[in-house]
Amino acid sequence: MKRIFLYSLLAIVLQCNNSEKNSQQDYQTSYRNRILLLYLARPTPNPQTACINSTTSSGACIIKAPDRDKVLSAVLTQEQYTVSALTLGRLSTYSAYCTESINNIKFPSNPQARAQVPSDSLLECTFNCQKTYWDTALRVGSCEKINTQLLFTDSVGKGITSCVVNCNRQTNNSLN
């Protein structure tokens, strides 16, 4: 009888100690574990690939723009047409264009801008936002109606603002 009493007392004390420790750390520990795991489990950011994907989507859209060069767009491939339009004929492949763009962002000539170089993760996220913009434009049919210049301006401006902000936000992020 005495033993049962002592054991149950021990169990109660241990349970109380345990539950207090657990409850003290629960929300902070679970936050820490979750963030660490997500960070470790994510793939290495690859802005180059994201850039290529986003530029590919942009190509699919601007090839349909009402002010496209009808001659060139019939002769050149989608890739050549898009990159030529973006670089005024200097380059012709997505990868070359992306490499140059990313280098310009990461190693700016302006010394003041060097402190504001975004990280790879943010770059990748921004490019993904652009891809979403272009895919949506394709899906809703804006490509046939809006001029090229305006399409591009929006793709780095108000068209992607809320998406980029979501990339930056520490809390309350959108699901996708």
Next chain:
Amino acid sequence: MNSLKINLNHKLLLTILFFLFIGELSATAFRARIFSRKKSAGEANVRVLIFETKKAYVTDAEGYFDAEVPEAGQYTFRILRDSGIQELKKSVSQEGEVITLFTDEVAKPKGGIDIEGQKDKTILSRYKVRYDEIKRMPGTLGEALNGLQTLPGIFAPPFFGGGNTSCLGGLVIRGSGCNTNTYLYDDLPIFYAFHFDSINSVIHNDLIKTIDVYTGAYPANFANATGGVIEIESTETTKKRQSSATLSLLLGQAMYQTPIFNGKGYFAAGGKVGWLDKTIGSLGLIPEGIRLPQYNSSNVKFVYNFTPQHQISFTSLTANDNFVANFSSKPINDPTQDVLSTVAGARVAAGQAFRTLGLRYTWTPGTNFNNRLTLINYEPIVKTNVKFGSIEADFLAKAPYTGLRQDLSWTVAKFLKVEAGTEYRVFSYSVSGFGVQQRDPNNFSPNPYNTTNPDFEKRDITQKTQSNYANAYSTLKFSFGNLRIEPGARYDFVGYSNKGAFGPRGLVSYKFEGIRKGLTIFGGAGDYFRYPFFDQAISRESGNPNIDFEKARKYGGGVELQATDEWSFKTEVFKQEFRNLIVDDPFISEAFGLNPDKAQWVTKPVVTNRSLNYSNKGSGWAHGYELFIKKSNRPGTKDWFGWISYTWSQSFRNRNQYSPDYDLSKAPLSGEEARIRSLFPNTREIIFENDITHLLSVVYGWRINEDYQIGGRWIYRTAFPYTPVVGDDGGQFRNPTNNQTYWNPTYSNNPYNNDYINSRRQAPYARFDIRFDKFLNYEWGYMNLYVEVINIFMRENKQGENFDSSRPYSRTNPVPQDDFYLLRPPGSGFKSPFFNIGMEVRF
């Protein structure tokens, strides 16, 4: 100015003249009882001599006798028996009091009806203030509770003026936050002890018997404070009907108390109304940037003794405070904070109020045991009206609870007394009203001053969170001769978040009888905690439901020497360690949840990393030493009294978060990367916003004769730290309707320069106040007229600084904020000390 003074005095003089007629001297009358604990009855037909007045009395069949003394104070009662003389010392604090003189040594039960209330209290970090000592203290503007500010370790942040204005009449005790104290009136909770002006208390002066202030390690029967505990005891009984009315420039108050049911019961009621804004405020003498409060409060108490063993009492306390103030912007330059708080020029009209109802049943079956059951209904309310630009937020936050509390005290043996209690409450936190939210969440430079096409709109923010709370405590009081050991423990549990906190504490003291009148050394420590019942932090919708108790570990020790009957010296050393402090946390989140922005529930109902907004990351510490030298009045003589109190302390805080201010790389990061960084806190310790290095108070009072009393009080303290303004935002906001540009102050975000948070202090604050009382005694009572001159040396004290948003940053903007206690008519260079005139009528 002189003409203004005459104008005011004119009306008062007329009123006084109306009442002037000569009457005879009225002394302090009281009733006393000679009681034998062993016989559990009064001692009939014994002669009692009051040594100081040399008057003798004979007790009636129940041991009572009526007596008179010239004034309140401590007196020596000699009980003359055939077997010899027994001498007892007792203090008479006020007119009409009933005191009990125990003729034998048995431990006092708690709360019995015959007991005067001299509880067996701890000596560690406790200061007992007698009502008569602080009632007429100068510089308190007629408010007794204000006298607490002169005790060691207590700082009352100025309500008026720049710097940190979030204290609103609270007290900073030994470097703890001003909202971490517990205020109790007869063990019933009150939300705040002072009205908004930090001058007047919510309790009518004449219904206060004593005030006990626990500044450090306090006993287990008090809950929910990592700062200090202020326990106000009310009067419990009176011999005859009494009433009083007081009128002054600041407020009016009235009180009425009477015995009922042939002495078996007692009824008291008191009330106050403040009209500072209508008197001094309307004269235009108050410095720019300060608004004035309006308030009222009431307290009612009813006591009935069925028999000496059974007593019930009912208490009701209410208070209501409102004011309009011009706040400078929040001195934290953190872009992750709420966008509202970084916009300057916000005007806040706020109010706070509370209502406490207590029904108590006390059972005293014998002298060794006493049990008390109290049913409490308590409701604290905070009203906020924030207006910036053209947008208004108007809401009411409440945290009411209904609870049942039980306290018992049991004298087990001669050397041991046990105190234990439990409590159960059902509480809730609710907000009702409208908050402000951005119309378009994708607009990243909203203009709060645009009145034609506003970027902000009102949004309903009504919400309610409910839970229950339970606690239990126990203290064992051992006394072995002069050694006292009091271990105790307390456990609190909140059902809502399933969080509990266990706090052991202990006190030890030893008294050396041989050294003068007694030398006591004492020491104690304990774990204390506080749950933020009335804080958005616990809200299910906009807070963190898993928030934990804030904790503090306190240590203290010291020496007290009673050198003579009048002189006493006390010195104490303390240290407090805070942890689990609640801080605004822009990173803490749960994996997913409902979108906090209800307007987006159609397009985006669920979000990931759903913000929790608050976490327990903060920590801090405070340490220091205190010195208290006191001279009490020699009773029966027109002697002087006073004390010197000095505190040296330091207090620091650390948010323990990741702050981009400390991150040398300022490159933009993705949310993912920012969250990872948030796991590695980099903030450093920052000095506490109410850190006061030196705090010195000298109080002096002298009753010259029956008709006149004079008193003086000198305060000197280091200024509190503030965050300096380093620039403005370039006037980026402008109201398109009237083209008015607003400049918002900016603060340093570089912790490595000397402009960072809390890096500046103004010159030390010093003030000398005097008070002059005249007593006019009549048959029906007495009248007390007083004149108070505050800041008689007209020192231009500064409290932080004040930035004018209608002008850009310059050498003249910001300017140091002038202290409230110096009157300056606008436009003239003339200045005068702050003054108060009042009259109290007691009948």
